[in-house]
Amino acid sequence: MRADRVFAYGAAAGLLGDLLLGDPRRGHPVAAFGRAAAAVERVLWRDDRARGALHTAVCAGGAVALGAVAARVVRTSAAASLALTGAATWAVVGGTSLAREARAVGRALEAGDVEAARARLPHLCGRDPQALDADGIARAVVESVAENTSDAVVGALVWGAVGGVPGLLGFRAVNTLDAMVGHRSPKYLRYGWASARLDDVAGWPGARLTAVLATLAGDDPRGAVRAWRSDAAAHPSPNAGPVEASFAGALGVRLGGTLSYGGRVEHRPVLNGNGRAVGIHDVERAVRLSKRVSWLALGVCVAARRIAKGRTS
Numbered sequence: 001m002r003a004d005r006v007f008a009y010g011a012a013a014g015l016l017g018d019l020l021l022g023d024p025r026r027g028h029p030v031a032a033f034g035r036a037a038a039a040v041e042r043v044l045w046r047d048d049r050a051r052g053a054l055h056t057a058v059c060a061g062g063a064v065a066l067g068a069v070a071a072r073v074v075r076t077s078a079a080a081s082l083a084l085t086g087a088a089t090w091a092v093v094g095g096t097s098l099a100r101e102a103r104a105v106g107r108a109l110e111a112g113d114v115e116a117a118r119a120r121l122p123h124l125c126g127r128d129p130q131a132l133d134a135d136g137i138a139r140a141v142v143e144s145v146a147e148n149t150s151d152a153v154v155g156a157l158v159w160g161a162v163g164g165v166p167g168l169l170g171f172r173a174v175n176t177l178d179a180m181v182g183h184r185s186p187k188y189l190r191y192g193w194a195s196a197r198l199d200d201v202a203g204w205p206g207a208r209l210t211a212v213l214a215t216l217a218g219d220d221p222r223g224a225v226r227a228w229r230s231d232a233a234a235h236p237s238p239n240a241g242p243v244e245a246s247f248a249g250a251l252g253v254r255l256g257g258t259l260s261y262g263g264r265v266e267h268r269p270v271l272n273g274n275g276r277a278v279g280i281h282d283v284e285r286a287v288r289l290s291k292r293v294s295w296l297a298l299g300v301c302v303a304a305r306r307i308a309k310g311r312t313s
Helices: 003-021 029-044 049-073 078-092 095-110 114-123 134-181 193-217 221-234 240-251 282-312
Strands: 258-261 264-267
Touching: 003 078, 003 095, 003 134, 003 282, 029 049, 029 078, 029 134, 049 078, 049 134, 049 193, 078 134, 095 114, 095 134, 095 282, 114 134, 134 193, 134 240, 134 282, 193 221, 193 240, 193 282, 221 240, 240 282
Parallel strands: none
Antiparallel strands: 258 264
C-alpha cells in the first residue's frame, strides 16, 4: 500500500479512536515520554542553554528515532503499517480530552458553581484560577481550546503528513518538552530555551493551518480574517497569536487582556477588540469550532500528502 494511503487511513482511524475512546486513564504514551524526559532532565540540568539543547536533542531525537525504527519494522506489512499509524495518531492527538475538560468547566459555570470551575481549570491550562471570575474562566477556556486545537491536533496531523509516524511522535515530543521546560521561569529561562524555540518552529505550519480553517469553519469568516491580520502579530507567541485571533474573530468574541500565570501577571494585547466579552455559552461554541477544524485539518493533510506523493512518483 502506498505511503499516502497508509497515512490517510491510519490517521483517520487514529482520530476516530480519539473521538470514541479519548485518552487512557493510565499508561498514556505521552505521560511515559514525560517521565523519561524528566529523568533525562535530572541528569542534565544546569542553568545553561547548551545543556538544555542537549536535553531537547536527546528527548525529541529519541522520539523520532523510535518512530522511524517502528515504521521500518512494519514497512513490509500494509496492515501493520496502518495499525502503527493509527496507534501513533491516537496517542499524540488530544482533541477529545480537550473538549471534555472544556465542557466540564463550562458545565460548572452554567450551574453557577464558580469554585468547581476554578478547581477544574488547571486540568486545561496554567492560569491562576483564583484570580478569575466566571467570565474570566470562560475566556481562559476559549483561549485554551483555540491554542490546543493547534497544539493537540492540527500540528500533529501536519507533521504526520510530512514525516509519517516519526513526524507524529516528534511533534508531540517537542510540544511536550515545551510544556515541561519551555516556560520562562527562573529555573528554565536558559535550560528551556531550545525546547521553546524548537516548539515555535514545529508549531508554525499547524498554527497557520488552524487559523485558516477556523476562519473558514467559523460563524464570521470576515471577522476572523480581520482579527488575524490586525491583532495576531501583537501576541507574544508567534503561533498562539494567529490561532487565538482567528478563533476570536470567528466566534465574534474578545480575547486577550490581563492574565496571571503562577503568580506572574501578563498584560497581553486584546484580540478582536470589536467583539463582545466571552460568555459561558461560548465555551461550547469554541469546542464545536475546534472539532470542525480538526476534521478539516485531517482532510487537508491527507490531500496534501497525496498531491506530494503524486508529484514525486
